[in-house]
Amino acid sequence: MIDINKIYNEDCLETLKKIPDNFIDLVITSPPYNMRTRIRNGQYTTREKSEHFSKKYKFFDDALPINEFYEFHKKVISELLRTSKIICYNFQIVTGSKEAFFRIIGDFNKDIKDIIIWDKGHGQPAMHERILNSCYEFILILEGDKKCGRMIQNAVFKRGEMNNILRISRNKQKDKSHNAVFPFMGSGTTAIVAISNNRKYIGSEIIKEYFEMAEYKISKTRNGNE
Numbered sequence: 241m242i243d244i245n246k247i248y249n250e251d252c253l254e255t256l257k258k259i260p261d262n263f264i265d266l267v268i269t270s271p272p273y274n275m276r277t278r279i280r281n282g283q284y285t286t287r288e289k290s291e292h293f294s295k296k297y298k299f300f301d302d303a304l305p306i307n308e309f310y311e312f313h314k315k316v317i318s319e320l321l322r323t324s325k326i327i328c329y330n331f332q333i334v335t336g337s338k339e340a341f342f343r344i345i346g347d348f349n350k351d352i353k354d355i356i357i358w359d360k361g362h363g364q365p366a367m368h369e370r371i372l373n374s375c376y377e378f379i380l381i382l383e384g385d386k387k388c389g390r391m392i393q394n395a396v397f398k399r400g401e402m403n404n405i406l407r408i409s410r411n412k413q414k415d416k417s418h419n420a421v422f423p424f425m426g427s428g429t430t431a432i433v434a435i436s437n438n439r440k441y442i443g444s445e446i447i448k449e450y451f452e453m454a455e456y457k458i459s460k461t462r463n464g465n466e
Contacts, residue, residue, distance in 0.1 A: 247431065247443035247458075249451040255444040256319040264323050264442070265394070268430055270330035271313065276303035277336025284336075303336065310340035314347065321351055321384035325394040329380040330358070341378075351382045353392050354404055361409035379406075428454030432461045 242258040252269075278285050284306055304312070320327045331341055345352065356379035363373035385393045395402075431454065434441035445451040 242442060244440045244442055245431075247428070247445055247451060247454055249445060249448055251446050252444040253315060253319065255442070256316070256323055259323040259442070261322055262325060265325050267320050267324045267327045268330075269316075269320075269328070271316065272300070272302050273332050273334050274302055274304055274306075274309045274336030274340070275334055276301055277306070277309075279335055306336070306339050309336065310343055313340060313344055317344065317348060317351075317382065321348075321382060325383065326392060327380070327382040328356075329382060330377060331380075332374060332377040334374070345380070348380075348382060350386070350388075351384055352380055353383050353390050354381045355379065356381060357405045359405055359407045361407065428457040431458050435461050 241260070242255070242263075248255045317327070317329065320329075331337060333341060358377040358379055360375055360377065363375035366373050381392060383392055383394060387393065427450065428443075431441045431443055433439075435458070443454065445454060
């Protein structure tokens with residue numbers, strides 16, 4: 241049996257193997273987007289030689305071959321459907337993710353109950369001409385109940401209470417120690433919100449530096465210093 245109220249410093253698939261079926265009420269996750277995959281002469285490649293290796297990519301290159309990227313997400317989503325009642329799977333369509341995520345949507349079409357559009361208010365300028373600035377991200381809502389339709393069987397909100405567009409601007413980053421902070425587990429936020437709402441949590445963070453950062457922030461919250 242897996243321990244609760246704990247973040248595991250390991251690959252998320254290793255953590256998921258420890259979790260019994262239908263054990264988790266809600267999953268919120270935002271995996272890497274394969275941002276460093278590029279197109280050169282009409283074919284996929286890794287980052288351009290002129291690109292510097294930024295702090296954001298200090299621990300991994302985020303440039304898997306498309307098929308490997310697809311297989312990773314397929315394995316993760318399959319395990320999440322086994323272990324979890326509701327899944328919120330956040331991703332963005334970029335060059336390195338487009339084909340993989342569109343395949344994912346097709347493969348899991350019976351499990352996807354809806355798609356929330358996260359409207360970020362504005363987008364960073366595209367890297368090349370004839371490419372749209374991206375001002376939104378997708379949040380797939382999945383549920384493995386094998387029932388048709390859009391009803392989220394395990395949800396608790398009432399009729400008319402929830403919209404499928406979230407208009408939340410990306411504010412300036414406050415935590416300089418993490419270069420891609422989301423309101424998710426990588427920086428400990430999900431655990432902190434769970435603690436604040438008397439909910440239990442389980443987290444998975446493969447990078448030791450971010451794991452330790454999350455643990456520190458959680459300990460501050462538990463001690464009433466946050």
